[in-house]
Amino acid sequence: MLVKKEDSNGIWVFAELCGGSVRKVSFELLGAARRLADAQSEKLAAVILAGDGGASEIPEEAIAFGADEVYVVEGPGYETYNTEAYCCAIATLAEKYRPSAIIIGATDLGRDLAPRLAARLRTGLTADCIDMAYNSETANIDWICPAFGGKLIVTISCPDSRPQMGTVRQGMYDLPRRSDARRGRIIAEPIPASPESSLVRVLDTVVSAAEGPDLESAQVIVAGGHGMGSAENFEKLYRLAELLGGKVAASRAPVEFGWIDEGCMIGHSGKSVSTKLYIALGISGTIQHVAGVKSDLIIAVNKDRNAPIFDIADISVVGDANEFVSALVARLEK
């Protein structure tokens, strides 16, 4: 079904559930989408899919984080994620209400669901955005995303078909301020799960060992790169992290050298983190790495004065990362 621009209204954010609660990224996107909705004078809605009674207090929470309306689809077949069931339910809602945009977190689930949904709605989708903005000249959303491994930042728009769709990375926006005084409308939509959803069944599921530590929620990260020089030197980072109450992570090189597990890699092909303090040691700062770093304070140490990591650093230390770590550890241990 093709929906024309003038026939559409409302910005939707898919509220992704994980273990009964909403993922942080969905709330971040509610905050960002609130600004888009205000800019184009449209309503902001959250879409929640859950098993019977599984939505519980979540609709109220979505309203507190900025939604004007919440569409709730509850019932058997939605307890756990199933591409066809979820796609079918959201497509049904979209055909009924004709939103102008659907925004989905660029999680693994989101990036499975969004393209299937976009194709079903025969509309355009922009992947893995790092920002979005309402373009008042064109009355479209500008979707900003990296291309060519982050060497370029491109702007994509979806001028004619609706809804405009995008998946947006976690950690690109701050969590909006929660206001339990906000009021909104909760709309229950009983949509039975698509019978075709039974073509794919989960047999079993286990937590992956390769996933590594939870860096996403760490407040302090001490990250090492090629410039640490050796596995032995790299080990010193654990002491520094301990002294600062943080976790150790790495750019790609140490993972490839086998100094640290892949689950600790930060960057475009690794994890995205959002910290209070990020210390980058001997990391050159390729765009692939920097894409995964968001921090209130970034201290970077590199021998090369022109290393791109200094472009994002608040404190740029030109010097040997290994020497720096030893000296700082000695100082902090005093």
Place this chain on the structure above:
Amino acid sequence: MNILVCVKQVPDTMEVKIDEENNRLIRDGVPYTVNPFDSNAVELAVRMKERYGACVTVLSMGPVQASESLRECLAVGADDAFLISGREFGGSDTLATSRVLSEGIKKIAANKGIGAFDLILCGRQSSDSDTAQVGPETAEFLAIPQVTYATDIEKTDAGFIVTQAADGRINRLSVTAPCLVTIGKIAGFPRYSNMMSKIASMSAAVPVLSAEDLPAVNPETVGLLGSPTKMTGMQAPKKMKSGEILDGGMGEIIPRVAEILADQGFI
């Protein structure tokens, strides 16, 4: 069993440079390769062929030079290759590309007289645009179930058991055939072609499907004009800040860093 693998020829992203004058990609002299995740998909298909017996077809959409990448797939064990190529298709976004691919897949299956491919594989995402959209969108156009982020596939009587690594979990999913699976990391590495298969692949035929061969594709829904998304801007990543620079000896640097850490409450 008939397996079809969609592959994309991509520029080696490590070699791609940006012209800082006009923010354009410098593509001259950049080597092209098979998208790495697509290589994994081909490898997995060939392993399945060795294990269960299968005919592995590879399909790409792109300029005529993309037949080189298809030949690389033939050299590592694919049985036949097709290229969808034509000016009409240039500039297609993921939706338009998926539309064309799905029609191409139907056409190849019909020509082979096999009804439908039992299994269609795609790399999880391409290294140049990283969208991870063509797989699921193609599955939707073909109206078959999809599983993404697969690391391994086993054949069963009714379909497949797919091992999926997503969201920090390893899931085993059963899926009926026909279906589309996107492949991420796999155990081990894609094989090298050997001398004999490399030589054979160089003279192998790679039939080209043009717009005329795909009458089911509405020309208004493909190519630059038929794509719902448009690229409206391109820029090099910005320098974000210029912070405080410390470049004395460690004797000066460390006290200053300690001071900052203390100010911010980290120590």
Place this chain on the structure above:
Amino acid sequence: MGYILSEESQKLVAMVRDFCDKEIVKQCKEFDISGAFPAEIMKKCNEMQLNLIELPKKYGGPGLDWITIAAIYEELGRADAGVASTLATNTMLMKVLFKFGTEEQAANYCELLKRGGYSTFALTEAQAGSDAANTLTVADKDGDDYVLNGAKAFASNGGIADVHGIFALTDKTAGTKGLTAFLVEKERAGMKVGQEENKMGIRLSNTTSLFLENVRVPASNVIGQEGKGFSMAMQTLDAQRIVTAAITIGIAQRGLEEAAAYAKQRVTFGQPINRNQAVQFMLADMDIKIETARQMIVHAFTLLQNGTRCTREASIAKCYTADIAMEVATDAVQIVGGYGYSRDYPVEKLMRDAKVFQILEGTNQIQRMIIGGQFLR
């Protein structure tokens, strides 16, 4: 690169180079230090069918021309001369069998190669290297069999071979004209492998002594005719010497590449050292020598390809290439300086690897005897 190749051949060479860069260049260091046999690397080479590069189409091989073969051996030599030598050694017995063996012997050998098997070509003895007439290994006729006794030295692939090409005297009075070549399977009773040589270079190749104690083989294991062993070996050596030269040029080319890359990034007195004419001229001279040697190889292989006798040209190519590879490797170490002398950098290995090519397959002194000998006639 100084080979004129078809597009197909260029792609094959590029494929080999890519494989070498990913699977040999970095991996070989560990084995260079330990001296252990790089079984995993060799397995991958065999899977790539790099053991079949000289195999004609008739035997299910790629049927490559000699210039393409040269370019591929250069790539292998550039990655690791030990690995290249292991592969090239296999082809010596193959060349003899193709030219002089029975159809069955040749076919069996091809099957062995395709299975990833190895062979030796054991002519050299402790007291008889270049001087083959001094061979002491004997083969006594006993009914339909031959019984072999003796010892062979510096047998390349000795410890890994499935079959040995053994040169033994069937007529002790006839000098080199009494030498006969035998196929001796490793399982034959009395066939023993001696200790592995702890070599200075090409440490990824396996070199051992061989001992034969009353090893009984049937007459069907004789290659060609009795008494023709030395002549067969000499006729095979022309091609083999050019192959060896192609491997050797790979060492030199690597040395040049390493030195040039280092000279570009190493800064002294405020500029990269390649801006210094002393260094620039060294690099230029290295390149001149390499390209000269490469064209000798191309020329000798062109003659061979056309069926023209090329003993002189093969000796010139082998001798000159080995000499300049040693010079180039030494200069590469000089340019990289203190680091060049360190085992952490790859150039000192090239120097060690290059040295043996002045010695094996007829020392460079023997080559000069062959080249100079024509003026005595």
